[in-house]
Amino acid sequence: MSITAAVPPATVTTVTPVGTPPVAAAPVLPRQREEPDRRLAAQVHHDLADVALVGLGYVGLPTALAFHAAGSTVIGLDASAARRSSIADGSVDLLPSDHRRLAEALQDPARFTVSADPGRLQDAGAVIVAVPTPVDDHLQPDLSILRAACRTVVEHAVAGQVIILTSTTYVGSTEDLLVRPLRERGLEVGTDLHVAFSPERIDPGNDRHAHEDVPRVVGGVTEACTYEAMRVLGTYAAKLHPVSSPAAAEMTKLFENTFRAVNIALANEVADITRSLHLDVLEIVEAAATKPYGFMPFYPGPGVGGHCIPCDPHYLLWQLKSLRQHPPVISSAMTAIAARPAQVVERVQQVLSAAGRGMRGSSVTVVGVTYKPDVEDVRESPALEIIDGLRRYGVEVGYHDPLVPVLTCHDGTVLHSQPASRAAEVDLVLLHTAHDCLEPAWVERPSLLLDATYRLPAGPTRWTV
Numbered sequence: 246m247s248i249t250a251a252v253p254p255a256t257v258t259t260v261t262p263v264g265t266p267p268v269a270a271a272p273v274l275p276r277q278r279e280e281p282d283r284r285l286a287a288q289v290h291h292d293l294a295d296v297a298l299v300g301l302g303y304v305g306l307p308t309a310l311a312f313h314a315a316g317s318t319v320i321g322l323d324a325s326a327a328r329r330s331s332i333a334d335g336s337v338d339l340l341p342s343d344h345r346r347l348a349e350a351l352q353d354p355a356r357f358t359v360s361a362d363p364g365r366l367q368d369a370g371a372v373i374v375a376v377p378t379p380v381d382d383h384l385q386p387d388l389s390i391l392r393a394a395c396r397t398v399v400e401h402a403v404a405g406q407v408i409i410l411t412s413t414t415y416v417g418s419t420e421d422l423l424v425r426p427l428r429e430r431g432l433e434v435g436t437d438l439h440v441a442f443s444p445e446r447i448d449p450g451n452d453r454h455a456h457e458d459v460p461r462v463v464g465g466v467t468e469a470c471t472y473e474a475m476r477v478l479g480t481y482a483a484k485l486h487p488v489s490s491p492a493a494a495e496m497t498k499l500f501e502n503t504f505r506a507v508n509i510a511l512a513n514e515v516a517d518i519t520r521s522l523h524l525d526v527l528e529i530v531e532a533a534a535t536k537p538y539g540f541m542p543f544y545p546g547p548g549v550g551g552h553c554i555p556c557d558p559h560y561l562l563w564q565l566k567s568l569r570q571h572p573p574v575i576s577s578a579m580t581a582i583a584a585r586p587a588q589v590v591e592r593v594q595q596v597l598s599a600a601g602r603g604m605r606g607s608s609v610t611v612v613g614v615t616y617k618p619d620v621e622d623v624r625e626s627p628a629l630e631i632i633d634g635l636r637r638y639g640v641e642v643g644y645h646d647p648l649v650p651v652l653t654c655h656d657g658t659v660l661h662s663q664p665a666s667r668a669a670e671v672d673l674v675l676l677h678t679a680h681d682c683l684e685p686a687w688v689e690r691p692s693l694l695l696d697a698t699y700r701l702p703a704g705p706t707r708w709t710v
C-alpha cells in the first residue's frame with residue numbers, strides 16, 4: 246500500500262482528552278484532506294518506498310514493523326552495524342508480537358529492507374527520524390546524534406517528501422534542525438515538501454497497549470504539513486491528534502515525561518514517608534487509586550532509567566535556563582530522582598547493619614539490572630549506579646539478570662550474571678527489577694532481601710527501600 250493514496254477520513258481519527266477544549270480539531274485540516282497535493286506527490290519516487298525510518302532502535306524498529314504490517318514498503322536505516330546485524334538475525338530486543346512481525350518482514354525483502362546507505366532516503370515518500378536524544382554527564386542535552394541525522398535527512402530530501410521528526414527534543418528543534426536547513430537548501434516547507442513533529446510514545450516491553458492503538462500527536466509546520474504527516478502516520482496509527490505547530494507537539498512530549506518524572510519523585514517521597522510512619526506504601530497507593538477521578542497511581546522504585554524519564558525533563562530545564570526561568574517543581578523532582586540510587590545504597594547499609602553486618606566484605610547480589618522489567622535495556626539504569634555505590638563501600642557485588650548475561654559497570658568492570666544457586670549464599674539480595682522470567686529462588690531463598698520494587702509481600706527477612 247502506498248502512503249500517497251488518499252486516506253479515508255475514518256482512519257484519521259482525532260482524539261480529545263477529557264476535560265480540555267477540542268484542539269483545533271476541525272479547522273486544522275485544510276481542503277487537502279479531500280484533495281492532496283498531487284503536484285508534490287508526483288515528484289517523489291513512491292514506487293520505491295512508502296516510508297524510510299532513520300534509526301531502528303527501541304522506537305524506530307517497531308514503527309518500521311508497524312508500517313510493514315500495515316502494507317507499506319519500508320526502508321530502515323541504521324548507522325550501527327551491530328544493530329543491523331541483530332535485526333537481520335532476529336536477536337534484537339523486541340516484544341514477542343514485534344518478533345513475529347520482524348520474522349515476517351525479513352521474509353519480505355521486496356517491502357522491507359535495512360540499510361546503512363543514507364542515499365536510500367531519496368527513494369522514500371516519507372522519512373521518519375527516530376534517533377536517540379540523550380543527556381551528557383552534566384545532564385545537558387546531547388543533540389549531536391539528532392543534529393547529524395537531521396543533516397543527513399536535509400541533504401537527501403527531495404521535493405514532495407513528508408519528513409516527520411519523532412525523537413524527544415527541545416521546543417523549536419523541528420524549526421532549527423529541519424525547516425531552516427531545508428530552506429537554505431532551497432526547499433520551502435509547506436510548498437516543496439512537508440515537515441511535522443510527532444512524538445513517539447512507545448513503551449518497550451509493555452504489550453498492554455498495541456503500538457497502533459496509542460494516539461499520536463502531530464504538529465505540522467503548516468496545516469498541509471499536519472495533514473500530510475497524519476496521512477503517513479494514519480497508515481498504521483488508529484488515532485491521531487493534531488496540534489497547532491511542531492513546537493506544541495515537542496512541548497507535549499516534554500510535558501508527558503516531565504509529568505511522569507514529577508509523579509515518580511513524589512511516589513518515592515511518599516514511600517519514604519510511609520516507612521517512617523510504619524505504613525505500607527503499596528496499600529496507600531492502591532487505596533488512593535480507587536478514587537475514580539483526580540488521582541493516577543505512580544509507584545516508588547530504585548530510581549528511573551532508560552532514555553526518557555531521566556533525560557527528557559533536562560531538555561526542558563536546559564531550554565528554560567536560556568529564558569532565565571526556574572521551574573522549582575521540575576528541578577526538585579529531577580534532583581530527587583538523581584539521588585534515588587544513592588538512597589538505595591544507604592538503605593542496603595541500614596539493612597546489613599540491622600543484621601549485624603558492615604558493608605565492607607559483605608556480599609550483595611542485585612537482581613534485575615535493566616531499568617524496567619522485561620526489557621534488555623540497561624541505559625541509565627539505576628542498578629549501575631547502585632552497583633558502583635556499593636562497590637565504593639567495599640561490598641562484594643554481583644548481579645543476576647536472565648536478560649543481561651554480561652554487564653559493564655560505569656568504571657569498565659565486566660560482571661557476569663550469577664546463577665540462582667547464589668541466592669541462598671549471599672548476605673543480601675537487592676531486588677531491583679522484577680522480570681516475569683525471574684526464578685522464584687531469588688525471592689524465596691535469601692536470608693536478607695531488600696525489595697526496591699515494593700512489590701513483594703512483607704516478611705521478617707524482607708525489607709523495602
Ligand SMILES: NC(=O)c1ccc[n+]([C@@H]2O[C@H](COP(=O)([O-])OP(=O)(O)OC[C@H]3O[C@@H](n4cnc5c(N)ncnc54)[C@H](O)[C@@H]3O)[C@@H](O)[C@H]2O)c1
Nearest residue numbers: 300301302303304323324325375376377378394412413445
Ligand atoms: N525507548 C523508549 O522507550 C522511547 C519512548 C518514546 C520516545 N523515545 C525517544 O525516541 C528517540 C529514539 O529512542 P530509542 O530508544 O529508539 O533510541 P535507540 O538508541 O534504541 O535507537 C536509536 C537508533 O538510531 C541509530 N542511529 C543513530 N544515529 C543514526 C543516524 N544518523 N542514521 C541512522 N541511524 C542512526 C542508532 O544506531 C540506534 O540503533 C529518542 O529521542 C527517545 O527519547 C524513546
